[in-house]
Amino acid sequence: METNPPKRRDNKKSLRVKVISLGNAEVGKSCIIKRYCEKRFVPKYLATIGIDYGVTKVQVRDREIKVNIFDMAGHPFFYEVRNEFYKDSQGVLLVYDVGLRESFDALDSWLGEMKQEMGSQANMDSIVFVVCANKVDLTKRRVVDEGEGRLWAESRGFHYFETSAQSGEGINEMFQAFFSSITDMCENGGKRPVSEVSVGFTKEQADTIRRIRNSKDSWDMLGVKPGATREEVNKAYRKLAVLLHPDKCVAPGSEDAFKAVGFLLGLTCSVRHLLLHISSLLKSSSPHSASLCSVCRFWFFLSSFF
Numbered sequence: 001m002e003t004n005p006p007k008r009r010d011n012k013k014s015l016r017v018k019v020i021s022l023g024n025a026e027v028g029k030s031c032i033i034k035r036y037c038e039k040r041f042v043p044k045y046l047a048t049i050g051i052d053y054g055v056t057k058v059q060v061r062d063r064e065i066k067v068n069i070f071d072m073a074g075h076p077f078f079y080e081v082r083n084e085f086y087k088d089s090q091g092v093l094l095v096y097d098v099g100l101r102e103s104f105d106a107l108d109s110w111l112g113e114m115k116q117e118m119g120s121q122a123n124m125d126s127i128v129f130v131v132c133a134n135k136v137d138l139t140k141r142r143v144v145d146e147g148e149g150r151l152w153a154e155s156r157g158f159h160y161f162e163t164s165a166q167s168g169e170g171i172n173e174m175f176q177a178f179f180s181s182i183t184d185m186c187e188n189g190g191k192r193p194v195s196e197v198s199v200g201f202t203k204e205q206a207d208t209i210r211r212i213r214n215s216k217d218s219w220d221m222l223g224v225k226p227g228a229t230r231e232e233v234n235k236a237y238r239k240l241a242v243l244l245h246p247d248k249c250v251a252p253g254s255e256d257a258f259k260a261v262g263f264l265l266g267l268t269c270s271v272r273h274l275l276l277h278i279s280s281l282l283k284s285s286s287p288h289s290a291s292l293c294s295v296c297r298f299w300f301f302l303s304s305f306f
C-alpha cells in the first residue's frame, strides 16, 4: 500500500530581518512606516518616545520575510535610548524632509552616530540603505531638489526614493525595493550585491558637486581656506577640473559645477589681467599701453550691466 509521500517544501526558508529608521525629528519616519503598514496618514505630530517597535510580514519572490521595524526617535534627547538599537540591522531608512535643508545636511551625522554605536560591527556593506526624500507633496516649500538628494544617496551606494507619507507617493515602491534588496543581500551571503551600487561616479565627485552648489564664497567653492596662496588655488582648480570634467564625470549636476568653476577661473584670470594692465598704465607714459585687450574690454562691458 502506498503511503502519503512527505509534503514537498517548495518555499525557501523564511527570513527574519531587522530594519531601523533614522533622521531628524518630525521628518516623517513614523508616518512613512504607518502609511505602509496601516495604509493611513496621521496629520497630527506625535513624537516617537525613544523607540517604536513593530513587526510585519512580507513576501519577496518565494520567500516569506518577517520584518522587525525599530522606528527611532529623531530628537537628540533620545540618543541614550536609540544607541542600543543600531546593532544587527540589515536595513536602514534614512529620512529627510525636502522642505528643511538642515534635515538633509544632518544625514551625514546620522550615519556617523550609527557607525559610532556599531563600533567594530560597523560593516556598512552588509546593510541596505534607502534614502527617503519625504514630504514631496509640499511642493511650494521644497528646498532640496531631487538631483541633490539622489546624488548624495547614489554616490554612497544607497537607494533614493521621493516619498510622501501624506499622499502615499513612492511608499510602496520604496519598501518593495528595500525588502527585495535586503533579501538579495541575505542570499548573497550578507554582502550588498555590487551591481546595485555602481552608479558610475565616486563619493568624492558627488561631495564636490554638493560643496560647489552650496558654496558661500569662492574659497568655499574651491575647497581652500580663505587667503590661500596662489599655488594652493591653482592646485585646487586643477583638481576640480580633473574631478568634474564632463568627459570623466557622469554624476548629475557635474556639468553645472564644472561651468561654475570655469566661470570663477575666468573671472580670476581677468581680474589678474586687469590688475596687470592698471599697473602697466601707471608705470608707463606710452599712449599704447593705455589700450585695453579684449579680456579687459569684455569684463568692462559685463560690469556695465551691474
Ligand SMILES: Nc1nc2c(ncn2[C@@H]2O[C@H](COP(=O)(O)OP(=O)(O)OP(=O)(O)O)[C@@H](O)[C@H]2O)c(=O)[nH]1
Binding pocket: 023, 024, 025, 026, 027, 028, 029, 030, 031, 032, 042, 043, 044, 045, 046, 047, 048, 049, 072, 073, 074, 075, 134, 135, 136, 137, 138, 163, 164, 165, 166, 167
Ligand atoms: N505634508 C506632509 N506631512 C507629513 C509627511 N510625513 C509626515 N508628515 C507630518 O510631519 C509630522 C512629523 O511626522 P512623524 O512621522 O511623527 O515624524 P518623525 O520623523 O517620526 O518624528 P520623531 O518621532 O520625533 O523622530 C507630522 O505632523 C506628520 O503628519 C508627508 O509626507 N507630507
Ligand SMILES: [Mg+2]
Binding pocket: 029, 030, 031, 046, 047, 048, 071, 072, 073, 074
Ligand atoms: Mg517618529
